[in-house]
Amino acid sequence: MIKSYQNLKKILIGGCYNLAFYQSLLLSKDYNCSNTLNTIIFYYIDLKVVITQDKVFEQLNVLESVHIVYCSSLNNSFIQQIITLTKPCKLKSLFMSKILQIESIQLLLQKSGDYLENFGFEFEFYYNLSLKQQLLELRVITKYCKNIKFIDFYGFDQLFNLIENIQQKLNHLIIRISDDTLYYSLNNNIEYSSNILQNLGQVLPSKLEYLSLTLYIKENDFRTFLENILINKLLIKQIGSYDILHYTKEYIMKKKRVNYLSNRNFEDKIDLYDLKDEVKEFKLYNIRVRSWDDFSFTGNIYNLLKEVD
Template sequence: MSCSKIFSGDLPELTYKIIKYFQNDFSTLHSCILVNRLWCRLAIPLLWENPFSIPTKNYKFIETYLHNLNDDLKKKLSMYNIGDNLFHSNTFFNYPSFIKYLNIFKVIISVEKWFETAVGTLKPENRYLQLNSNISASNFERLIYMSLFEIFIKNEVNLHTLEIEIISNIYNMYYDIILELILQNTDFIHNIKNLNFYNNYNEQVEIKNRTLQLINSYQYLKKILLSYNNFPLYQSLLLSKDYNCSNTLNTIIFYYINFEGINNLDKIFDQLNVLESIHIVYCSFLNNNFIQQIINLTKPFKLKSLFISEISQIESLKLLFQKSGGHLENFGYKFDYNYDLSLKRQLSELLIVYCNNIKFLDFNEFEGQITSFNLIEMIKHNLNYLSISIIGYNDTEHISSIVLQNLGQTLPSVLEYLNLVLKIKADDFEVFLKNSQDTFIKKLLIMNIIQGQNSILPLIKEHIMEKKRVKYLAFIDCDFGCDKDLFSLKDEVKEFSLHNINVKSYYNELIDVYYFTKESD
């Protein structure tokens, strides 16, 4: 009876709660639209909350937004000989009003991809949008960016999150236009709950000044990512009371920062009153000078992520773990293949003693140390993500054998993600599969450096596919740069789907530390 009422629309509040559960399952939401009018009205806003972040190659949703252009903007676009079919004659919903999340970089990339499809198609019959030869493509894209944000501003959208993400200086002109437009319409961000700033490249003064002006006008910065050489440019943001960061900023991500000569970290952290999450990703000079500033803090140093490529002083790391190891959830390293083995062993021992809450573990250039398996065993009650890669060694086959012989029995009963980059022998892989038979892995990624050996795909079918031990599978044979991705084999993909296993593209499913840390809070 209850089920029939849900489908008939008699219980709209309950129906909405059910549909909202699939908020990030876009395929299911699309199916919900087709059930009936109520389900359609409930699912459409969820689909259009954050369309620029939906992983798709279809960017025609931008054309749906452009339907809302005023006559003045349509006249400007007409200068580019745009065909009438670019503008939808009618839409059933006010789609711009639904948007809740905006990431400026993702908007720029989405427009760029849409432009390539709409204009860059080689076949003339598919070219419904024609540009005059004397007008540059960049001017057209500039107009589209302005149009989109003016549409959002006009609709008085109720933004939840605005992310200013700067990845490359090649988009400086577009960043400048968008930031200026937002600054001219500050009501656009007046009610947002999260303002996040990720600077992964740009050092241009104009962009910096506009960003600081926006943060100052809003005074509710929640998250910031600083990288490479731009940390000195933004120290004033973290130290000055003008921006109110001390009472709003709860997450800082340091990405490839060189901490040499930076001596005011203790002042920065001591005045941030609501800081809950600190991520340090492949930064250099984590030495005594850096650690001592952390030790001097009167507040807890809530280090959630630490990814390193060097060990300056093992004693300094020990002090850091003593101070913050209980907060650490994400850890990884990528050392040179000939890096000091004794330092790696000591590092694993420190992690075992001080860091029992690790959920994400990434071993790059792994050398098969027993202490590392002991670490996995120690933290497996929390472990959700594990990645082991041994590319770069001369004895990859021997190290791969050690991994496969020892890993399976240390895994937890459930893993969200496991990525293995190994040179796999069938016998060793079978041992791993048998030892891990009680572990369910939601997403399993395997890169096999076969170098002339036979593929392990038959073993994957026998022990994983037939026993349904994973939900998503990505598998690739790598033979001297000639990659053979299972995802490209349609018949194989179909066979796995019959066992309810979704085959994915290996490189598309790899976790990137930059995005993982940025989205982990």
């Protein structure tokens, strides 16, 4: 047992794991984690059961990155353990689905500083708008964290200023609306999507490594978007029934604004990758078509962490 856990370099603590066991493992001198462990990932767990985390962090001598991925109970109790550390807080990833106390989040971002590179919101449209607005209005992200490279937005309609402020570093961007049109207002989805497509191209970096969009897409909005982009990997999950393939060919294929492309229609479940004749045509222009399932990080942030870490 001891040998199997000795010299650990990376550990993922998820919802089904025995947290008490891992905390005792990290604190134990028998496993030598203090001199080998460089990465900790908290992945979809309830942080209120994570205790004595400050003691763990203090004794890890070679820790290079901590990742918090859509964990619940990211509250003042847990954050206080982080911000009172005497060592630098090497929080590299912070993905949130809820803000309990804006002041605590501000202190956490201040403590993290330029270590933070990956940042995500997964707020629903009905979520407390005042907290969402405060997060941007306080400008705590760009004020304290100037090295953001990856952002995941979900149901968040005030993002352009933030993107503009981190243009120089940004290389991975995911923007999503809900594809559950029965739950959310269709008009809100259309309006939000249209605003994104009409304005996003103007604020993106001149070159972007990865952009994934899950939006309600209308033809004219899509054309406006394509006129202003230069992206290595573009993923599109289209909500709605408009035919956007001809614009895809005109701007992506013939003007070579993208190197890798993935396109799936949510309504009819058609993936461009399955249309073999279309894939061959894109290949003639040196554009590689990939399937959405293979190419998307949406819903699987852990895979993205493996790529950008």
